[in-house]
Every structure is written in C-alpha cells, then in structure tokens.
Amino acid sequence: MQAPLTFAVDNRLPDILERVTQLLPRLRPQTATNPLDQLLYGVIAQGLSSAGATACYRRVKERFPSFSALRDAEPGLIEGLMVGAPSAALKAQAIPEILRLIDEAFGSLSLEPLSRLDQELALRFLTRLPRVTEEIAASVLRFTGTDRLVLHIDKDVARPLRRLGLAEQGAPLSALPRQLIERSPVAWRSEDFAGLSRGLTRVADRFCHQGRPDCASCPLANLCPAAEKAEAKVVTFPFGKARKTAA
Ligand code: SF4
Known part of the structure; x- marks a missing residue:
C-alpha cells in the first residue's frame, strides 16, 4: 500500500508572519469581495x-x-x-x-x-x-x-527563506513555493502567503543581506537557525587565525 502523502507543518510560520507583517506599512482595510x-x-x-x-x-x-x-x-x-x-x-x-x-x-x-x-x-x-x-x-x-499555489518567490525572498530553513538548501528557486506551501498551516489563504512574501522582501532588504546578515537587528533572529551560526562566527573569529602583529 502506498504511504500517505503528509507534510510537516513548520510551527514557526504563524509567528514569522506576524513579525514580518509589523515591518509593512498599514494597509487600508478592504471590503471582502464575494x-x-x-x-x-x-x-x-x-x-x-x-x-x-x-x-x-x-x-x-x-x-x-x-x-x-x-x-x-x-x-x-x-x-x-x-x-x-x-x-x-x-x-x-x-x-x-x-x-x-x-x-x-x-x-x-x-x-x-x-x-x-x-x-x-x-x-x-x-x-x-x-x-x-x-x-x-x-x-x-x-x-x-x-x-495560493501560484506564490511567487524571487531571489531576495529566497535568501531569508533558505536561512530560516523554510526551504531546502540548494533547492532551485522554482521549487521554493511548493516547499513553503508544504510547510505552511493548512488554514493559510493567499493573503497570508502574500503577506509573508512582502514581509520577507523587507527582511531581505533591511537585515538579511546578500553578504553578512544583520541578525542582531532582525526580528526573526530567535526563530532563525542561521542567526546562531552568524553570532557564533563573530565570537570565534578572533581566535580562528593568529593576528599579525606589527614588527
Ligand atoms: S536572523 Fe539573520 S539570517 Fe535569519 S532571516 Fe534574519 S537576517 Fe536573515
């Protein structure tokens, strides 16, 4: 018998969405369209x-x-x-x-x-x-x-997404929407994905830079495995190589 197809929902996602939403400008409430x-x-x-x-x-x-x-x-x-x-x-x-x-x-x-x-x-x-x-x-x-299956993720959104562990390392950009959807709460609607995508764009722009991310200022730091690594690097760096002393 074929094994049922199940996905592990990432319990951090509601918290991540709430925090990144705080970075976005307030939108005027819209009347729901039937x-x-x-x-x-x-x-x-x-x-x-x-x-x-x-x-x-x-x-x-x-x-x-x-x-x-x-x-x-x-x-x-x-x-x-x-x-x-x-x-x-x-x-x-x-x-x-x-x-x-x-x-x-x-x-x-x-x-x-x-x-x-x-x-x-x-x-x-x-x-x-x-x-x-x-x-x-x-x-x-x-x-x-x-x-919600037409979620668009560009390379800037992909950066925090990967560092947060919400997509597999090395997965191509085209695979990321599916990987994110598989980890998301079933109750999420298209507006939740849109909010997450816009919020992560802000995170990428302000904190999660291409080079060294500014994890100390990032609101997602205590939810992000990459933040610990970044901090660890800062602590161990001076002991990694002998510093040249002036002759
Ligand atoms: S904590 Fe650091 S690595 Fe993680 S999303 Fe924020 S800036 Fe990027």
Missing part, C-alpha cells in the same frame, strides 16, 4: 472600461440584490440594465445560466467550495461556465484562496 460577485462582474466587464463595468454591475445588483433573484431573472430584464455593454444579450443570457450551473454543482449559490479544490480543477470548473475566460477565472481564484 468571489461570485467577482465572477459576474468579470463577465459583464468584458469590453467595458472599469468605470462602465462598475456602473453596469451596480445597476444589475440594485435591480436583483440576491444571487437567487438574478438566477431566476429574465435575460431580457438583465440586458436592459446593461446599456452600452458589448454583447449585452449574450451576457444577459449567460449570467442566470452561470448561477444555475453553480447551484447545481455545489448545492448553493456560493463559490466557497472552490477553496477545497486544487487550482487546476477550480480553473477547469470556472472556465466551463458560459463566457468565463481564463483571465476571469484567475481573478476569481484570488478571492477564494485557491490561488
């Missing part, structure tokens, strides 16, 4: 400016405030609210159909179940819905947490 709103907005927005799309979607939502009302709406009524939108008739037909298909697949008018699928399956489901392009689907996944 992924289903994002999906329908994406369909309506095709071929429109963002101002035009927002106005159009607002009219639709005012007339049909609930997803169930929109699912049961006559396409002709929806079309009448999309004045000036390209392919308005096709979009107006697609919207109730999309909602019906989601209801049928998940038993509710919600895209929350997508967060339990892997990214590829979730993308496949979304792009099979009428008028949903890959671009719209990818934008929806940002709001479901399903996009």
Whole structure:
C-alpha cells in the first residue's frame, strides 16, 4: 500500500508572519469581495472600461440584490440594465445560466467550495461556465484562496527563506513555493502567503543581506537557525587565525 502523502507543518510560520507583517506599512482595510460577485462582474466587464463595468454591475445588483433573484431573472430584464455593454444579450443570457450551473454543482449559490479544490480543477470548473475566460477565472481564484499555489518567490525572498530553513538548501528557486506551501498551516489563504512574501522582501532588504546578515537587528533572529551560526562566527573569529602583529 502506498504511504500517505503528509507534510510537516513548520510551527514557526504563524509567528514569522506576524513579525514580518509589523515591518509593512498599514494597509487600508478592504471590503471582502464575494468571489461570485467577482465572477459576474468579470463577465459583464468584458469590453467595458472599469468605470462602465462598475456602473453596469451596480445597476444589475440594485435591480436583483440576491444571487437567487438574478438566477431566476429574465435575460431580457438583465440586458436592459446593461446599456452600452458589448454583447449585452449574450451576457444577459449567460449570467442566470452561470448561477444555475453553480447551484447545481455545489448545492448553493456560493463559490466557497472552490477553496477545497486544487487550482487546476477550480480553473477547469470556472472556465466551463458560459463566457468565463481564463483571465476571469484567475481573478476569481484570488478571492477564494485557491490561488495560493501560484506564490511567487524571487531571489531576495529566497535568501531569508533558505536561512530560516523554510526551504531546502540548494533547492532551485522554482521549487521554493511548493516547499513553503508544504510547510505552511493548512488554514493559510493567499493573503497570508502574500503577506509573508512582502514581509520577507523587507527582511531581505533591511537585515538579511546578500553578504553578512544583520541578525542582531532582525526580528526573526530567535526563530532563525542561521542567526546562531552568524553570532557564533563573530565570537570565534578572533581566535580562528593568529593576528599579525606589527614588527
Ligand atoms: S536572523 Fe539573520 S539570517 Fe535569519 S532571516 Fe534574519 S537576517 Fe536573515
């Protein structure tokens, strides 16, 4: 029998995230976007400016405030609210159909179940819905947490990541997102990974330099195995080589 595939979660990660978040400027709180709103907005927005799309979607939502009302709406009524939108008739037909298909697949008018699928399956489901392009689907996944597998790690973020032992030494850059995800708490969403990535960029910039890191000032020092080594080097250095004395 094949052994179950399990990963060891690194218990330092929540603490690391909290500390690196302190290094970031405070962001204005954003209203959480319902992924289903994002999906329908994406369909309506095709071929429109963002101002035009927002106005159009607002009219639709005012007339049909609930997803169930929109699912049961006559396409002709929806079309009448999309004045000036390209392919308005096709979009107006697609919207109730999309909602019906989601209801049928998940038993509710919600895209929350997508967060339990892997990214590829979730993308496949979304792009099979009428008028949903890959671009719209990818934008929806940002709001479901399903996009966490597309975490981007550049060489600056990789430096503290490796020194912290959150990735194997010598692993190529392309392998690091997967290694980090495998060690992360299962409850982490895309915004946690984004926060960690932005925070580690700060750490790399301020403390974890390419040459000698400034571990004494780094907020992650007591969580970082490389910090001990760096300190040990400083203590033993004067005894490592005989210093030349002036003749
Ligand atoms: S403690 Fe030192 S080695 Fe570890 S992340 Fe901070 S600066 Fe880098």
